[in-house]
Amino acid sequence: MSQHVLLNSIEHKDVKVMTHRSAALGDNLWYSVTFPQEFRSVQAHYPIFFHKDTATGQFYAVALFGFQQNDNVFLSEQGWSASYVPLTVRRQPFLIGQQTVLEDGVERQQRVIHVDLDHPRVSETEGEALFLPYGGNTPLLDEVGEILEVIHHGLQDGQRFVDALIEHQLLESFTLDIELDNGQKNQMIGFYTINEETLAGLSADALAKLHQQGYLQAIYMTLASQSNVRDLLNLKNAQG
Amino acid sequence: MMQKPITEIIIVGGGTAGWITAGLLAAEHNVDKGVLAHSPKLNITLIESPDVATIGVGEGTWPSMRSTLSKIGIDENDFIRQCDASFKQGSRFINWCKDPQSNVANSYLHPFSLPHGHQELDLCPYWLPHAEQVSFAEAVCSQQVLTQLGLAPKSIVTAQYHFQNNYGYHLNAAKFSQLLTEHCTQKLGVIHIRDHVSQIINNQHGDIEKLITKQNGEISGQLFIDCTGAKSLLLGEHLQVPFLSQKSVLFNDRALAIQVPYSDANSPIASCTHSTAQPNGWIWDIGLPTRKGVGYVYSSSHTNDIDAQKTLFNYLGVDGAAADKLEPRQLAINPGYRAKCWQNNCIAIGMAAGFIEPLEASALALIEWTASTLAQQLPPNRMVMDTISARVNERYQLHWQQIIDFLKLHYVISRREVDGYWRDHRESNSIPDSLQAMLELWRYQTPSQQDISYKEALFPAASFQYVLYGMGYITQLPNHVKPSMQQLAQRLFNDNQQRTQALAKNLPSNRELLDKVAQYGFPKL
Numbered sequence: 153m154s155q156h157v158l159l160n161s162i163e164h165k166d167v168k169v170m171t172h173r174s175a176a177l178g179d180n181l182w183y184s185v186t187f188p189q190e191f192r193s194v195q196a197h198y199p200i201f202f203h204k205d206t207a208t209g210q211f212y213a214v215a216l217f218g219f220q221q222n223d224n225v226f227l228s229e230q231g232w233s234a235s236y237v238p239l240t241v242r243r244q245p246f247l248i249g250q251q252t253v254l255e256d257g258v259e260r261q262q263r264v265i266h267v268d269l270d271h272p273r274v275s276e277t278e279g280e281a282l283f284l285p286y287g288g289n290t291p292l293l294d295e296v297g298e299i300l301e302v303i304h305h306g307l308q309d310g311q312r313f314v315d316a317l318i319e320h321q322l323l324e325s326f327t328l329d330i331e332l333d334n335g336q337k338n339q340m341i342g343f344y345t346i347n348e349e350t351l352a353g354l355s356a357d358a359l360a361k362l363h364q365q366g367y368l369q370a371i372y373m374t375l376a377s378q379s380n381v382r383d384l385l386n387l388k389n390a391q392g
Numbered sequence: 393m394m395q396k397p398i399t400e401i402i403i404v405g406g407g408t409a410g411w412i413t414a415g416l417l418a419a420e421h422n423v424d425k426g427v428l429a430h431s432p433k434l435n436i437t438l439i440e441s442p443d444v445a446t447i448g449v450g451e452g453t454w455p456s457m458r459s460t461l462s463k464i465g466i467d468e469n470d471f472i473r474q475c476d477a478s479f480k481q482g483s484r485f486i487n488w489c490k491d492p493q494s495n496v497a498n499s500y501l502h503p504f505s506l507p508h509g510h511q512e513l514d515l516c517p518y519w520l521p522h523a524e525q526v527s528f529a530e531a532v533c534s535q536q537v538l539t540q541l542g543l544a545p546k547s548i549v550t551a552q553y554h555f556q557n558n559y560g561y562h563l564n565a566a567k568f569s570q571l572l573t574e575h576c577t578q579k580l581g582v583i584h585i586r587d588h589v590s591q592i593i594n595n596q597h598g599d600i601e602k603l604i605t606k607q608n609g610e611i612s613g614q615l616f617i618d619c620t621g622a623k624s625l626l627l628g629e630h631l632q633v634p635f636l637s638q639k640s641v642l643f644n645d646r647a648l649a650i651q652v653p654y655s656d657a658n659s660p661i662a663s664c665t666h667s668t669a670q671p672n673g674w675i676w677d678i679g680l681p682t683r684k685g686v687g688y689v690y691s692s693s694h695t696n697d698i699d700a701q702k703t704l705f706n707y708l709g710v711d712g713a714a715a716d717k718l719e720p721r722q723l724a725i726n727p728g729y730r731a732k733c734w735q736n737n738c739i740a741i742g743m744a745a746g747f748i749e750p751l752e753a754s755a756l757a758l759i760e761w762t763a764s765t766l767a768q769q770l771p772p773n774r775m776v777m778d779t780i781s782a783r784v785n786e787r788y789q790l791h792w793q794q795i796i797d798f799l800k801l802h803y804v805i806s807r808r809e810v811d812g813y814w815r816d817h818r819e820s821n822s823i824p825d826s827l828q829a830m831l832e833l834w835r836y837q838t839p840s841q842q843d844i845s846y847k848e849a850l851f852p853a854a855s856f857q858y859v860l861y862g863m864g865y866i867t868q869l870p871n872h873v874k875p876s877m878q879q880l881a882q883r884l885f886n887d888n889q890q891r892t893q894a895l896a897k898n899l900p901s902n903r904e905l906l907d908k909v910a911q912y913g914f915p916k917l
Contacts, residue, residue, distance in 0.1 A: 204549040204915060205549075206547070206548075206549055207548070207908075208548060208908065208911075208912040209547075209548035209549045209550075209908070209912055209913070209914055209915045210912055210915065211915060318915075318916050318917070323917060324917075325917065344917075
């Protein structure tokens with residue numbers, strides 16, 4: 153269960169947040185949403201694929217951490233073994249909320265920080281504080297604010313990126329068949345990637361447009377990221 | 393002259409038939425990968441009389457409509473949003489088997505999905521021994537259970553026009569015509585003329601040469617498509633192709649149609665057509681997102697219009713002052729079809745070729761078949777047209793014979809006793825010989841694909857199975873079953889049951905899915 157509330161310095165002055173990485177804190181994810189702005193960092197460690205949101209049917213990019221549900225091969229007793237953790241993982245237990253405010257008598261939507269009080273990261277005893285004893289945000293909370301802001305814009309841009317891929321018929325579904333050293337087989341379905349043949353056949357106009365939008369780079373980083381599947385497999389095999 | 397390529401196509405009539413035909417012809421000949429050619433091969437003109445209203449009650453489609461829309465190039469999200477469409481997974485027949493007083497559970501589904509594993513094995517003979525425990529539809533198909541739960545045939549992650557369970561649509565016919573008109577004229581280059589055809593002129597060979605219109609003068613063409621509805625202006629009135637009445641087989645010749653609002657904006661939307669037997673006909677009940685379309689189709693030889701109206705209001709549960717406010721639309725049906733749909737250089741599509749009754753919603757399906765057949769087999773010139781029209785006519789006649797047999801089947805195997813209408817349907821002189829012979833055969837074996845006399849028939853053997861056994865028809869048990877086949881059948885029955893349970897857990901309701909379509913839309917892949 154989750155309990156999302158608007159974060160404020162009075163009610164939540166004693167709230168602390170644990171920032172280390174562990175399965176108990178909800179990091180046993182096998183993928184997480186990502187977006188072109190962080191592709192450069194993400195593609196250095198994780199394969200980037202596309203997946204449909206089960207609630208809306210809309211496509212979004214994901215960074216893959218494992219081969220089945222609750223299985224994150226980067227996670228061990230020592231924490232998360234890659235130097236970059238995607239922002240949609242790092243944002244936990246916070247999320248963006250909308251608030252209507254009156255500004256000079258005009259109603260305006262403002263983005264605010266919500267916190268999930270039932271999230272395992274939230275504690276009154278352990279972890280880092282969000283507010284300073286005499287008021288003001290801790291550096292952690294400032295960072296969270298920045299992360300949420302980047303995610304907000306990143307997801308909007310990610311939507312445009314996906315729309316462009318669909319427009320040029322660049323998405324195709326694929327099935328990833330995994331065989332581990334111990335003989336265990338795994339089939340991953342429901343993931344999509346870039347169709348390289350269609351990409352190679354795009355007109356100069358279409359390529360120029362994608363380039364202008366900044367998406368051509370994102371497309372090639374997505375393709376390059378596929379080699380990380382091998383790294384994931386090695387990590388998985390090393391777990392025995 | 394006879395070898396001149398056919399390029400000038402004139403469609404008369406702007407109902408669903410006319411626009412579907414225009415759309416399929418344009419998509420097949422003038423469009424490549426969704427892009428209209430700079431100099432299209434065909435010039436397609438549709439003349440719509442501003443004086444004649446379209447019927448606009450054809451509100452149920454078959455799954456074939458998905459491929460028709462996709463071929464024409466209409467986005468499924470646009471279609472659902474603009475035509476108030478909902479998902480239809482088949483027809484549920486209520487009170488058809490027995491008199492409603494008999495207090496026996498009395499409804500069955502004719503689902504759109506073929507029986508599970510139909511490519512491996514025909515499950516019907518293996519189900520027969522279990523007829524007492526489980527209905528045929530439930531044993532072989534998920535849709536029996538899913539429609540009872542009001543669930544949708546797919547989820548929001550399923551791509552446009554793809555499905556988990558086969559589906560067609562319920563739709564607002566007037567809005568559908570509007571969408572087709574806009575799409576065909578704006579995207580497919582179809583020329584739309586609003587004018588009244590006052591005269592039809594032949595050439596010396598008896599072909600139609602041109603039409604004289606009130607405002608636009610002469611409009612000449614090489615191929616004329618009659619979509620003028622029951623009037624059959626070109627094929628019937630002008631070319632005098634005889635009409636073959638079927639009133640002695642299928643008696644319904646009147647309909648009373650009405651639109652009914654939901655009591656609550658969030659009322660569930662039925663995911664199949666409900667067809668409820670009445671003393672002198674049956675009532676259709678179709679759920680759109682915004683309202684229901686309900687109508688009583690009946691035989692004027694067995695009841696009168698006043699009693700029919702009472703029957704309809706009784707079904708709706710209204711009487712007194714509330715009933716006085718309702719104004720159902722009265723429609724006359726002349727059940728039957730033209731001996732040919734294609735004569736000389738004129739082909740009729742839709743009611744201009746024929747119409748029997750809305751049972752099983754075959755009207756739109758036959759429009760789609762005729763229009764796509766024409767689009768695929770468009771004669772290159774007049775010289776070879778008769779060769780193609782002959783084979784289209786042959787297939788057209790087979791389709792009508794099958795439709796008549798299949799519709800009549802619903803009445804013939806009924807055991808309703810109280811009303812003369814139902815007893816008359818069982819009089820042997822009203823039953824076609826072909827159906828009579830099949831019914832005799834099906835006493836000893838279940839319907840099989842071999843019983844369907846031609847390829848790509850409108851109704852597969854499974855449709856006959858669903859209706860026969862939905863209505864409790866008795867077929868002798870097979871006297872020998874191979875054990876290996878029995879095992880395969882058991883596996884398929886189990887598969888179907890597991891699949892049904894999984895879908896029942898995961899699929900959204902019809903209304904939930906339609907709300908998501910309105911908000912997000914189905915993905916393109």
